[in-house]
């Protein structure tokens with residue numbers, strides 16, 4: 514029996530990539546290598562949004578969270594083709610609605626499939642051709658399978674998943690923990706502390722995510738635990754860099770302008786705390802990250818506050 518996988522699919526697709534930042538360009542590179550056509554749109558580019566949207570079989574948004582609502586309302590006004598599949602690769606929460614990016618896209622385009630793409634995907638490693646795996650998740654299995662085929666290659670292994678909310682929240686909420694991990698390493702708290710932080714961080718992510726309607730098992734997969742491990746252990750992560758530099762005494766105002774790309778965890782923490790308060794969900798680690806980002810406490814205060822919480826069963 515021939516077990517050689519067949520990628521990409523026979524029919525080349527045209528991808529319209531919205532947001533030509535670090536991640537949008539990296540994803541574009543992956544699909545171009547698979548023989549598909551890629552058209553980029555960004556505010557600074559010379560292609561009009563209309564040209565990119567109307568020609569696309571797949572419309573992939575890699576816009577950072579603050580741009581999702583304005584971009585999708587422009588896309589809606591243009592009106593993509595009836596069969597166009599929307600893919601979102603943003604990892605953030607909308608401050609106005611507390612929704613994820615896919616929820617915003619699905620509300621605006623309720624009649625068509627939306628696919629979430631998320632996983633342990635530090636863009637610099639993927640650009641170098643190092644092996645990585647990701648997840649494409651949708652309630653529409655046919656759409657997810659097509660996107661899987663379009664992206665799959667010998668360097669990039671793509672799994673499908675039927676829980677888009679769980680996949681997206683895993684990728685989104687781990688950014689808060691990546692800031693905390695950067696602090697942990699910046700303060701040189703050691704391997705035991707880091708292991709405790711990641712394990713309790715995952716518990717916190719699962720508590721929030723399942724309350725919001727995601728499946729618990731999704732958080733143990735690539736887009737949950739996998740992305741938590743990648744982002745919380747790598748100086749390539751912008752969110753980790755934020756935490757690390759806070760631990761060295763820098764302020765957010767000093768750190769953010771010098772980052773290469775967006776650290777979504779800063780905004781996500783704020784929205785998460787707002788939502789957790791309303792829903793009365795306990796989020797002790799995220800709360801300390803929030804206090805730290807707000808400049809209310811020092812990194813050392815945050816560690817002390819977590820260690821001095823009431824003792825309880827695991």
Ligand SMILES: NC(=O)C1=CN([C@@H]2O[C@H](COP(=O)(O)OP(=O)(O)OC[C@H]3O[C@@H](n4cnc5c(N)ncnc54)[C@H](OP(=O)(O)O)[C@@H]3O)[C@@H](O)[C@H]2O)C=CC1
Pocket residue numbers: 531532533534535536537555556557575576577578579580581583584602603604605634635636637773774775777
């Ligand atoms: N880089 C990575 O390793 C990964 C990133 N992600 C996620 O992908 C998303 C993008 O990240 P990344 O590419 O790294 O970030 P960048 O900051 O490099 O890119 C962000 C993109 O969003 C666009 N954008 C922001 N606001 C608006 C707006 N109001 N209107 C139109 N466009 C806007 C920017 O346009 P402009 O250039 O004009 O400002 C830019 O193209 C984030 O949610 C991130 O969490 C997910 C996986 C991996």
Ligand SMILES: O=C(CO)COP(=O)(O)O
Pocket residue numbers: 604632633634635636688691740743744749750751752753775776777
């Ligand atoms: O989501 C990412 C890796 O999967 C990228 O993390 P940062 O946004 O922290 O760089």
